[in-house]
Amino acid sequence: DIIGFYNKDNYMSMVIIQIRDGRIINKNSFNFDLREKLAHKTEIYSSILEQYYQDFKTKLPEVIIIAEINDQFDLLIKLLKEMNPFIQLRPPIDDYEASLLRIANKNAKVMVIQQTEMEQIMMDEEDFRQNVLKEAKNVLNLSKEPRIIEGFDISNIEGKDATGSMVYFLEGKPYNKNYRHFNIKTKSKPDDVAMMNEVLKRRYTFLLKRNMVLPDLILVDGGKGQLNAGISVLKELSLDIPIIGLAKKNEKIYLPNEKYPIILPLNSPTLKLLQRIRNESHRFSLRLHKIRRKKRLTLSRLDEIEGVGPVTRNKLLKHYGSVDNIKKATLEDISQIIGKKLAYSVLEELNK
Structure with a gap:
């Protein structure tokens, strides 16, 4: 056998x-x-x-x-x-x-x-999704069914290349057209709560200024810290939008003004919907994070060398294709492109 x-x-x-x-x-x-x-x-x-x-x-x-x-x-x-x-x-x-x-x-x-x-x-069947939204309304004690749910996540490694994401679910299904990425501007150190605060504030300030449709529910990836960041933003903007936090550990659902989280059965349709939104926001956030990280690792070493500006950097990358190939080149070869003095500085810095 x-x-x-x-x-x-x-x-x-x-x-x-x-x-x-x-x-x-x-x-x-x-x-x-x-x-x-x-x-x-x-x-x-x-x-x-x-x-x-x-x-x-x-x-x-x-x-x-x-x-x-x-x-x-x-x-x-x-x-x-x-x-x-x-x-x-x-x-x-x-x-x-x-x-x-x-x-x-x-x-x-x-x-x-x-x-x-x-x-x-x-999850994609309309009747099933409608029943899930009805159940979510009751489970989360909402005033109406959450037809529009916006889910948020933060991705960073030790604060570097920090990005935020927002996914948009309409009638229980992802609506990719309304997905949004955010480059974190205010924090360079790892602080997911502060980063979540920034992303939420930027999103809902934008919607208010343009008088656009607000969601029926906000879902943040995380526990009390991230939830409180969201509550703070909504209060500052005078918005009354239901918001919850979904923590990965034991899939606990945190609600405002509730001491204890909700723990749903793992086969609960409502939990599956919330997990799907959380996981999709995480996937979408990682996508931009990886792009930024790759760009930083590829270009920043040249950008940090004194005397190397965008024109020189682009010349070298166009000729050699990558930073690794520049490191392998000889002083004589690089000198023909950018001059001997700068070529020496480039090789010295890249091979530290």
């Missing part, structure tokens, strides 16, 4: 391929929603195999191949040995077995992808 396994995010799948006399004769599949399981995913893996082989009605295989053996399989090994002292539970030992394991793992991966896509399809 070949045991394939794959898990990602909320789903896990296991595929058992039965091979007898060199031929695949059967395949069994198991799907799990990890949000509904109390046990750790590795424990689920071993316990399902224990149950499967305990209930086995036909002759046990001589060999069971899995990716790796660890302490979680002690009970399974004991059970199998009681049923057949000669049975082997082990990783693949040759290319043939390894290729079969890859097939089983690939099948398990396909099943997880299908589960994720089905959940996405459900």
